[in-house]
Amino acid sequence: MRVAVLGLGFMGATHVRALGEIPGAELRAVFDGDEKKLAGDLSGTGGNLALSTEPVDLSRVHRHRQIEALLADDSIEAVDICLPTWLHDMVAVEALRAGKHVLVEKPMALDGYGADRMLAAARRSQRVLMAAQVLRFSPAYVALRQAVRQRQYGRALAATFRRRCAAPGWSEWFGDPELSGGGVFDLLIHDVDMALDLFGKPQTVSAAGRVNREAAVDLMQAQLFYEDGTVVSISGGWHHAGAYPFSAEYSVVLEGGAIEYSSAGRAPTLYAGDSEEVLELSGGDGYRAEIEYFLECCRTGQAPERCPPEASANAVRLMLLLEEARRREGAKLVCRL
Numbered sequence: 001m002r003v004a005v006l007g008l009g010f011m012g013a014t015h016v017r018a019l020g021e022i023p024g025a026e027l028r029a030v031f032d033g034d035e036k037k038l039a040g041d042l043s044g045t046g047g048n049l050a051l052s053t054e055p056v057d058l059s060r061v062h063r064h065r066q067i068e069a070l071l072a073d074d075s076i077e078a079v080d081i082c083l084p085t086w087l088h089d090m091v092a093v094e095a096l097r098a099g100k101h102v103l104v105e106k107p108m109a110l111d112g113y114g115a116d117r118m119l120a121a122a123r124r125s126q127r128v129l130m131a132a133q134v135l136r137f138s139p140a141y142v143a144l145r146q147a148v149r150q151r152q153y154g155r156a157l158a159a160t161f162r163r164r165c166a167a168p169g170w171s172e173w174f175g176d177p178e179l180s181g182g183g184v185f186d187l188l189i190h191d192v193d194m195a196l197d198l199f200g201k202p203q204t205v206s207a208a209g210r211v212n213r214e215a216a217v218d219l220m221q222a223q224l225f226y227e228d229g230t231v232v233s234i235s236g237g238w239h240h241a242g243a244y245p246f247s248a249e250y251s252v253v254l255e256g257g258a259i260e261y262s263s264a265g266r267a268p269t270l271y272a273g274d275s276e277e278v279l280e281l282s283g284g285d286g287y288r289a290e291i292e293y294f295l296e297c298c299r300t301g302q303a304p305e306r307c308p309p310e311a312s313a314n315a316v317r318l319m320l321l322l323e324e325a326r327r328r329e330g331a332k333l334v335c336r337l
Contacts, residue, residue: 001295004029004062004070004100005080006091008037010170011105011132012082016042016056018288019080025295029062031070038063067091071098078128078298080291081105084171085186086179089114092129096121101128101298103291107189108312110181111320115313122309128297130304131312133193137293138286140261141194143268143279144252147259148198153272154255156199156230161191164236166244167216175216183218183238184209184326185319190248191234192322193315195224201314203227206332207325209237216241222322225332234322 003025005012012032019025032038040058064070071079071094078101081091089109092102102122108131109115122129135141148156167183168174180186195202202224209220219237226232249262257272259279268279283289290307297304314337325333 001298002026002028002075002077003080003295004031004064004073004076004078005082006031006067006070007082007084008032008034008042009082010168012080013042013056014287015080015082015132015291018285018291020056021285021288022292022295025291027061028076029064029070029073030058031064031067033065038065067094071095071100074099076100078103078295084173084179085110085181086173089117092118093121096125096127096129099125099127101294103130103132103294105132106134106193106312106315107131107181107186107319108309108316110316112313112317115309115316119309119313128294128301128304129309130294130297130307131309132287132290132294133190133307133312133315134286134290135190135194136197136307137283137289139281139283140263140268141250142283143281144250144259144261145198147270147279148252148254153257153270155228157253157255158231158233159195159198159250159252160233160235161194161248161250162234162236163187163191163248164239164244165246167218167238167241169241175213177213181319182211182323183216184211184220184236185323187238188220188222188234188236188322189315189319191236191250192319193312195232195234196311196315196318199224199226199230199232201337202232202318202335204332205318205322205325205335206330207322208330209326220322220326222325224335 019027040055079095081104092104095102173179204225207222221235224232252259261268270277
């Protein structure tokens with residue numbers, strides 16, 4: 001499968017390196033406006049992952065400075081969009097119209113209208129569209145999903161997801177909510193998508209928090225309320241710029257036990273009565289796994305059931321509803337997805 005990566009920032013660099021490890025995947029072309037990156041020097045693409053600083057050999061890859069020229073290349077079968085969020089829907093729609101399969105980084109779009117445009121374009125073109133919601137492929141969250149869905153320890157009663165980091169300093173556009181959606185939107189959409197995957201659509205939601213753009217602070221404490229009494233809490237965001245470390249964790253209480261995980265050093269562990277069991281992990285690197293799955297969907301023509309674009313669109317809508325609840329200082333809002 002011949003693939004082009006659009007955008008060689010933090011996520012683009014991550015995807016380029018993952019593609020190099022996937023059998024049958026060929027990095028055919030790249031797009032970026034930075035000549036240094038187009039030369040293969042991706043060392044300046046910081047983020048909350050420890051990326052290699054070794055240069056990438058792009059000498060056999062078509063290097064584009066205009067997206068239109070890349071999309072006109074009939075040899076490219078799929079595009080992997082790692083551009084700033086405000087460009088996602090526009091570029092994805094054009095790529096689908098050009099007959100390309102599309103993988104687009106999360107958040108899928110800045111709003112429901114943009115997501116709907118992408119879904120409609122995918123239907124018309126009969127091409128695969130998938131958003132890169134990497135938690136659906138990350139081992140710690142795959143293990144949680146399996147444990148919750150198997151119901152060996154009964155149904156879930158409550159869940160807490162937390163994710164926080166310093167405000168990104170590697171790309172200026174992140175600080176502009178008109179371009180990125182803001183810190184909470186960009187970061188917590190991971191956990192909102194996971195909640196939708198595990199528990200479905202909530203009945204009502206509420207949220208509170210603080211935003212201080214000048215201090216690079218964007219925080220939210222949100223709750224999702226379900227008809228069966230399940231409550232899911234999601235919290236975190238940007239904690240100033242600089243040295244604050246990235247971390248993510250979850251705690252899920254089931255009828256017969258509880259599962260805990262923390263990126264700071266606790267493997268997914270099931271606590272049931274007097275027993276303590278570390279859950280089995282599988283799947284390896286989540287970024288490689290999501291791209292590999294997307295490419296397999298492209299090869300077979302199957303819709304991405306493991307990460308359907310309609311669910312990613314709902315994650316965008318739910319995230320925006322939570323931001324509305326935060327603006328209304330904790331108001332409880334009906335969720336109509």
